[in-house]
Amino acid sequence: MRLITIGLTTIFATLALASSAFAAVSTNRNTNTLAGTVGPGFTITMNKKTVKAGTYAITIRDLASIHDFHLTGLGVNKATSVTGTGTTKWSVKLKKGTYHFVCDPHRTIMHGVLNVT
Numbered sequence: 878m879r880l881i882t883i884g885l886t887t888i889f890a891t892l893a894l895a896s897s898a899f900a901a902v903s904t905n906r907n908t909n910t911l912a913g914t915v916g917p918g919f920t921i922t923m924n925k926k927t928v929k930a931g932t933y934a935i936t937i938r939d940l941a942s943i944h945d946f947h948l949t950g951l952g953v954n955k956a957t958s959v960t961g962t963g964t965t966k967w968s969v970k971l972k973k974g975t976y977h978f979v980c981d982p983h984r985t986i987m988h989g990v991l992n993v994t
């Protein structure tokens with residue numbers, strides 16, 4: 878009987894450790910993500926209009942050497958270069974409020990808003 882009790886205790890302890898390790902991995906995979914694109918024409922977009930406050934991994938695809946993607950608001954001021962193209966990744970903590978993204982050379986026609994609740 879004692880052997881069965883020890884065996885069951887070992888099995889339950891192993892399952893408890895495995896489930897907590899799995900929960901930690903699952904939490905890390907649920908990173909908040911956003912994606913923005915500028916170009917190739919005179920377009921600038923963000924894949925979401927409203928998000929909850931928190932830390933976000935933002936991926937920007939800059940598809941034109943005449944544009945940049947510039948995100949500003951509540952402690953955030955991130956931009957790609959105007960002459961550069963390619964993919965840029967930022968980690969940004971977004972607080973409740975309004976954030977603006979623009980193409981600086983064409984700010985009157987290329988702009989958008991991201992609301993954080």
